[in-house]
Amino acid sequence: EMQLLESGGGLVQPGGSLRLSCAASGFTFDTYAMNWVRQVPGKGLEFVSSININGVTTFYSPSVRGRFTISRDNSQNTVYLQMNSLRDEDAALYYCAKDLFATGGSYFDLWGQGTLVTVSS
Amino acid sequence: DIVLTQSPATLSLSPGERATLSCRASQNIYDLLAWYQLRPGQAPRLLIYDASNRATAIPARFSGSGSGTDFTLTIDSLEPDDFAVYFCQQRSNWPRTFGPGTKVDIK
DSSP, rough: OEEEEEOOEEEEOTOEEEEEEEEEESOOOOGGGGEEEEEEEOOEEEEEEEOOOTTTTEOOOOOOBBEEEEETTTTTTTEEEEEEEEOOOGOEEEEEESSSSSSSOOOOOEEEEOOEEEEOO | OOOEEEOSSSSEOOOTTOOEEEEEEEOOOOOEEEEEOOTTTTTOOEEEETTTTEEOOOTEEEEEEEEEEEEEEEEEEOOGGGSSSEEEEEEESSSEEEOOOOEEEOO
């Protein structure tokens, strides 16, 4: 069974950092791009970042560019999101999502359950 | 950024009825649009991609149509599990954007 399991969320003060992880199983991880999408509880979905199959090509939403870094370890079937300089508006449920294709940021055909990030002093 | 507008915000229907959901893009996105279903406490589910292609294991009662700026998701004969929130998403331009969602609830 294909599965994504996120971890690393929690409570952080404004200006702080968190590193989210997403462990993949049940599919050939290194043949698909991976993405992060977030949702403020009760609100809509927002694309955050994507990474292609070999980690060379990445994309970021303008709202996180320069503060967040996506990376992947194909030997561990894991994708990461390093989040620095966190702001109140970054508080959300962060989903890891498998891309339908290899290039990234296309469509998201497998999602994890999400990990909650709370930003508060 | 491309803005996606969904209508109606809420659609109240009974099981067995047909649901017709609309998504309008602020500029031409060709057929580069997907639809997702989000149920409370569950992960989002890809239903349709490239406007009209059903994703793996999606029942035939879900269908998508449209191109350019106007798109439609149709759910024939609503089943209990179909009462959920539906989002559209474009992959024509960066950043990828989602619509605000349409909630399909039980009348």
